Amino acid sequence: YLAQHLPKRFAQALNDVHGWAGPLQGYKNSDIEQVARALDQWTIKPAGTEGYRTAEVTLGGVDTRQLSSKTMAVLDKPDLYFIGEVVDVTGHLGGHNFQWAWASGVAAGSDA
Structure with missing residues (x-):
């Protein structure tokens, strides 16, 4: 059910983590109320960063076909946004990933 309303790989990861x-x-x-509470309270806590020295674009992530290109909101969940490296966008090294992160963040932030 989650994969019908969230990006498929994101939904699969949630299912795997929670054993759903x-x-x-x-x-x-x-059980459904417990799932809803878990989704409502879910937060991302990055473990750290290696900084600008090693930053580069990665492949994979949230499928852009499931996002609004103007707001970065999930098409089926307009209050859920994905930006930057978590989105499946690939660019050349040399600052393109930073530009994408900043631009997608501005698009989402302007809409939120």
């Missing part, structure tokens, strides 16, 4: 599996019919209402 199977069709919704197999869940009790209390």
Whole structure:
């Protein structure tokens, strides 16, 4: 169900972390409420950074077809935004990744 409303790889990662599996019919209402609470309280806590010295663009991430190109919001969840390196956008080294991170952040921040 999550993959129908969130980026597929993001939904799969949430399922894997929390051990959620199977069709919704197999869940009790209390189980679904627990899933909803977990999603509502979920936060990202980066472990650290290596700084500008080693920063580069990575491949993979949230599929751009699932995002608004103007706001960076998930098309099916307009209050959920993804920006920068977490989005599947690839550029050449030399500052392009920073420009993408800043530009996508401005787009999302202007809309939020």
